[in-house]
Amino acid sequence: MVDSQEMVKKVFTQDSARVDTNKGDAYYNSLFEKAKSRLEALKKQPALKDIDMMEVVESEGVNRRDFMKWASATTATLMLPPMFTPLVAEATELMNRVPVIWIELQDCAGNSEALLRSSTPTVDDLLFDVLSLEFHHTLQSASGHQAEEQLEDAIHHFKGKYLLFVEGAIPTAINGGYGTIGASGETFQENLERLSKDAAAVVAVGSCATYGGVPAASPNPTGAVGVMDLVKGKPVINIPACPANPANMVGVVLHFVLTGQIPELDSLLRPKFAFGYRIHDNCERRAHFDAGEFVEEWGDEGAKNNFCLYKVGCKGPMTFNNCSIIRYNDGANWPIGVGRGCIGCSEPDFWDKYAYERPMADANIKAPTGGVEKTVDEFGLGLLTATTIGIGVHAVASAVAGKRTVHSEDGEE
Amino acid sequence: MSKHVVIDPITRIEGHLRIEAVIDDNNVIQEAYSSSTMFRGIEEILRGRDPRDCGLLAMRICGVCTGTHYQRSIEAVEHAFNVTIPKNARIVRNLMQGGLYIHDHVVHFYHLHALDWVDITKALEADPKKAVEEAQKWAKLSGQRPWNASEDVFAEVQERVTKYVKQGRLGIFGNAYWGSKAYKLTPEQNLIGLSHYLDALELQREVAKAQAIFGGKNPHPQSIVVGGVTCVQDIKNPARVAEFKDIIQKALKFTKQAYLPDVYMAGTMYADEALDGTGGGLGNYMSFGDFNLDDTPFYEAAKLFPSGVVMNKDLSKVYELDQTKITEDVTHAWYEGTTNLHPYDGVTTPKYTGFGKKEDNIAYLDTDKKYSWIKSPLYDDERMEVGPLARMVVGVAKGDEKITKYVTTFLKNGNLPTKVLFSTVGRTAARAIETEMMCEEVIKWCDELASNVAHGDLSTWTEFDFDTVSKDAKGFGMAEAPRGGLGHWVKIKDGKVENYQAVVPSTWNAAPKDYKGRMGAYEASLVGTKVVNPDEPLEIIRTVHSFDPCIACAVHIVDTKGKELAVYKVNPVGSSRA
DSSP states (O other), X not given: OOOHHHHHHHHHHSSOOOOOOOOOHHHHXXXXXXXXXXXXXXXXXXXXXXXXXXXXXXXXXXXXXHXXXXXXXXXXXXXXXXXXXXXXXXXXXXXXXXXXXXXXSBOOSHHHHHHXXXXXXXXXXXXXXXXXXXXXXXXXXXXXXXHHHHHHHHHHHTTTTOEEEEESBEEOGGGGTTBEETTTTEEHHHHHHHHHTTOSEEEXXXXXXXXXXXXXXXXXXXOEEOGGGTOOSSOEEEEOSSSOOHHHHHHHHHHHHXXXXXXXXXXXXXXXXXXXXXXXXXXXXXXXXXXXXXXXXTTSHHHHTTOBOGGGTXXXXXXXXXXXXXXXXXXXXXXXXXXXXXXXXXXXXXXXXTOSSSOBTTBOOOOOOSSTTOOTTTSOOSBOSSOOOTTTOOOBOHHHHSSSOOOOOOOOO | OOEEEEEOSOOSSBSOEEEEEEEOTTSBEEEEEEEEOBOOOHHHHXXXXXXXXXXXXXXXXXXXXXXXXXXXXXXXXXXXXXXXXOHHHHXXXXXXXXXXXXXXXXXXXIIIIGGGTOOHHHHTTOOHHHHHHHHHHHHHTTTOOOTTOOHHHHHHHHHHHHHHHHTSOOGGGTTSOTTOTTOOOOHHHHHHHHHHHHHXXXXXXXXXXXXHHHHSSSSSOOOEETTEEOOHHHHSOHHHHHHHHHHHHHHHHHIIIIIHHHHHHHHHHTHHHHHTTTTOTTOOEEEOOEEEOSOOSTTTSXXXXXXXXXXXXXXXXXXXXXXXXXXXXXXXXXXXOOOEEOTTSSBOOBOOOOOSOEETTEEOOOTTSOOBSSOEEEETTBOOBOSHHHHHHHHHHTTOHHHHHHHHHHHHHHTOOGGGGSSHHHHXXXXXXXXXXXXXXXXXXXXXXXXXXXXXXXOOBOOOOHHHHTSEEEEEEEEEETTEEEEEEEEEETTXXXXXXXXOHHHHHSOOOOTTOOOOHHHHHHTTOBOSOTTSOHHHHHHHHHTOOBHHHHOXXXXXXXXXXOOOOOOOOOSOOO
């Protein structure tokens, strides 16, 4: 019988996925050439808007140097080597060549609101200069048939070229009656199918659009599903989290401009640049985990000293996202920063699997053994057989905590 | 020959709303129908979960009033467990919620509502120099200098938007009612509005950041737990509190120098409609009360906003709120049954009957039968309006000194009679008045928090024995959201949620007709309105927007299997407060 406490400690403290993204010179050189020729081609296209990005940037009181600083930070977010910085800058200037149509289905508008909080670039730049936002339910001036015409016109005009951003899940029960839109009473499902038909790619933004999110939480009264369950024969990019981080939304568009293709995705269709590593691996409280210092209950001495939140339910070890690096709202804070812990909101079924204030019983996270390439695909997370976290946690079986019993592959040690 | 107009989607709101109106030959609205076309079933999803985990999920009812449902849900559970939170937790929650009001109101006025008053295409004809004088004129009404008003700023805004317009693809600004005769501002006034639209984009980002200081992120903060809050390190760090305060001070300046002057400007230019009560609607106002100002337990603390009910615009009489008088009627909603029952009686099951007739690819609501996912809540068998206007009206009627001062100052400065409040313009003005008051209160609360921590109080959580308190408990969290009265009711058995229920602002306001055929607040506010051009129903959009619709919130379901969840009397809050 292995001492589970020792084992768990070992599992969590291996040199795990500290970001190591190097794919080798050959890969980057070829990507660099591809990006360069892509940008050349884009430059030849008629601009949607006759905007000189640098002029915009300067009018905002940002000089070229600051702009390049931002470009270099964004390059890092996209996990590209520094030589790409000038290309990222150029791509930003070309960003308005990608038309974006944004629709809302079974949503709460949280992702639209998140977009409004975008700080790099700021939201007014996004709206007026950077994106070519052709339609957006929450911000659209026109209502009714005028709004529908505007949308029709954009689809027709940019056939095969636009990115369709979808916010919210799609209810499939009662023939789609749980959600209709437009004068004709089109169901959300019909609406999505019609609008995705001529999109270059479909971006599911937020956890509802990706995996069904809140409406799909047990018992899923409306038969809600995510975009990837319905849209076939089309590239689908998932940007989960509740809401998704606007930096990752902008990142996807930039990547598309830069390379003409969608970013590299994991098996859950999430861009690896954002979801390639665990919250836990870049967490500011990681040292406390390694030292076995935990918050035992809210507001205790551990809480006052920023100890690890694992025992009060933090799901950082099971969750892939870049919050621990880029945070939220212009870097102001993040859930672990405010001492609450991660609820796994970028993972499928997180409402039933992760979002509770207790640690998972029987959670056994197989440690990644290499760099960031070891994503969720390579080491399945989930419940393994009866190896409890042996750190004296009063754990609750997930079957009790969530309402769905999660069956996963038995991993082998 | 009357026209039946269908407006779907209503944009610049949260959620999915359809409005249908019957307009006669004189272009006057004879009938109006409000319908929500999206359902998720959140209450059903909450059943069976651990009550401590409900707050985060309930918050996802809405991404706009993000944090309000979170707080109400947690409060309902605390009420059930009889857990009183520490002072730090109360203040931090007030700060987060206060920040939300400010954020929400600014975003609402500028990004969801302003373009109903401001014609941006006309702004391009303005003379920037004259616009500066114009801005000074409106700011001066309340003794202020105008926000960010210089010839250069206005010229730059014009250039930026001219460039945008000239490219011929207007994106989100495309195909709107630009040029409609229902727009009444001068080119210079439109330019001021447009300039502030851009400034407000920047400001709202900052205010959201303030909420993230104590909340972790915005939307959907994450620092509130049953028993208190978790953000100890941000509470004990004076620099964080100062950063929060600094942002709110900036918001206050913006409110005084841009938001309020713009409301004076719109109120004056659209004075005819304000004076004849266009968009006034029901005239019955209800407030649940909000923001605890001391640490006495549930519903006994003094509140910033008092609770109460005012009927028929009669400010001389105010009724104490009694939540047992709330009932819900599903006669015209897509649920089983046709009866008007207390929310805890009977079974409510979705029963979607779809649209009525379809002609020329337009589907029409089956308005004689069921036509919305929103139920019709009633108070003492009367239809009610909730929201900032209701809070101001109830505050004035109750003789609340603070609210009365803000309201009367606003009316005096703008040289407006009290009756303008009962209109679309008034609803919009009330929100601005409230924003100023909220900023000033939040700034005081920042000092209260800093001082409490400086005196050595670092307590953020009240301990409770979950297994004992969660055997059999029930409670509610009843307060206000930016859009009006919002309540969550919860019943807990053996550590699990047995029943969950939310009655929210847009349920009251956006509801369909009731069993007596009486209209909901949106519907009532539209009937009698004259529209310039039925094909460009700007007036309809303007009035509906004045309520700040939040439709995802409004739709909910209760299935109580005939059990009473809770019958409480809300303790009346005295109007004479320290």
